[in-house]
Amino acid sequence: MISAALNEKFYREYMTFFEQAERTRRWNPFTDVDWDALSAAPRDDALALSAETFCGVEMYLPDYIDGHLDLFRDNWARAWFAAAWGYEESKHALTLWRYLVKGGYRTDAQMHELAGRLLAQKWRPPFTTGRTMTVYGAVQEMTTFVFYAKQRRLADGRGHAVLADVYKLIAKDEMAHAQYYEMILRHYLDEDREGTLKDVAHVFYNFTMPAYDLVPDYDSRVEVMRTAGIDRGVFLTEVWGPVLKRLGLTRHDLPRPSRQPAGAAATVGSPESAS
Amino acid sequence: MSDIDVIELFRQAAREVHGRELGALDAATEISTLGLDSVAVMEMTGCLEEKLQIRIPDEELAEVETLGQLDTLIRRVIAGKEAP
Numbered sequence A: 001m002i003s004a005a006l007n008e009k010f011y012r013e014y015m016t017f018f019e020q021a022e023r024t025r026r027w028n029p030f031t032d033v034d035w036d037a038l039s040a041a042p043r044d045d046a047l048a049l050s051a052e053t054f055c056g057v058e059m060y061l062p063d064y065i066d067g068h069l070d071l072f073r074d075n076w077a078r079a080w081f082a083a084a085w086g087y088e089e090s091k092h093a094l095t096l097w098r099y100l101v102k103g104g105y106r107t108d109a110q111m112h113e114l115a116g117r118l119l120a121q122k123w124r125p126p127f128t129t130g131r132t133m134t135v136y137g138a139v140q141e142m143t144t145f146v147f148y149a150k151q152r153r154l155a156d157g158r159g160h161a162v163l164a165d166v167y168k169l170i171a172k173d174e175m176a177h178a179q180y181y182e183m184i185l186r187h188y189l190d191e192d193r194e195g196t197l198k199d200v201a202h203v204f205y206n207f208t209m210p211a212y213d214l215v216p217d218y219d220s221r222v223e224v225m226r227t228a229g230i231d232r233g234v235f236l237t238e239v240w241g242p243v244l245k246r247l248g249l250t251r252h253d254l255p256r257p258s259r260q261p262a263g264a265a266a267t268v269g270s271p272e273s274a275s
Numbered sequence B: 001m002s003d004i005d006v007i008e009l010f011r012q013a014a015r016e017v018h019g020r021e022l023g024a025l026d027a028a029t030e031i032s033t034l035g036l037d038s039v040a041v042m043e044m045t046g047c048l049e050e051k052l053q054i055r056i057p058d059e060e061l062a063e064v065e066t067l068g069q070l071d072t073l074i075r076r077v078i079a080g081k082e083a084p
Helices: A004-025 A035-040 A045-058 A061-072 A076-102 A108-119 A130-157 A161-191 A193-206 A218-227 A232-246 B006-018 B038-052 B067-082
Strands: none
Touching (some): A045 A076, A061 A076, A061 A130, A076 A108, A130 A232, A161 A232, A232 B038, B006 B067, B038 B067
């Protein structure tokens, strides 16, 4: 069980997150994107393939929410965050789906077929405690933000203003999610610095992005994304570096890693870190 | 510390941390061509830092592309540490 003091901090962080989202960040996928302008954009199958890949990753939403709630079912603030987060993420998949169909790259039938293929497999959380999954959440959300920000610049440069706007809206959400997780991590660090640093190190050295290996034709998709400047180096310099810096940490604060065998779920941290 | 062989230490780190035997290496070898992802390189760097009792700043490490550049950086960090 986590302490009452930590629970109170989680509650306050959720309320801050939710209030800011309601006041400043809500957007409507039907009215906040100029879908009519799509007809003027040149055809770009590489951009569409990346959009479909991100859409595919977002489609594992049921498993992501399930994973969150499984860990945080008994914690009001964290469970409510999972619900609010799930709503926002659901818009991301729907908006990318809409882009692909309205842009003439895919039909609804093709997207339903893709969804069926994706959901036939189940994504499983890579870590097993609340605290390690919080570290994972901070890094994963920041990674997603970087991906979308790069795709936005790419789309903009190729004359795809509509897709650039879509990525802008989504990236804003992802940054808000990353910042929420970072705030939660700060509280974990305040309460148990040594244990939290151990968890941060463990996730740092064993991190993989969610579900990318479950998306069909993964290799060709990765190749396309590499051309957009997305690789492991970016992950280190644009994701981990900034996350650690905002937490007031450097790599030297992290204990030496214990690598986990590929495919194995990790268990790190004390029982207290499970909430 | 002037007699350190950074390339050999790098080779040992690959062996110790990842159980990998690296082929021919020289100062011009680009680290990205060795089949090691950037997190793996970080782990190996941690191993080098431990052996040499130094701390390489992350921002400077991010700029390193070749083993020669890594050698230069490590020597600079050691020199800074040894300076009065």
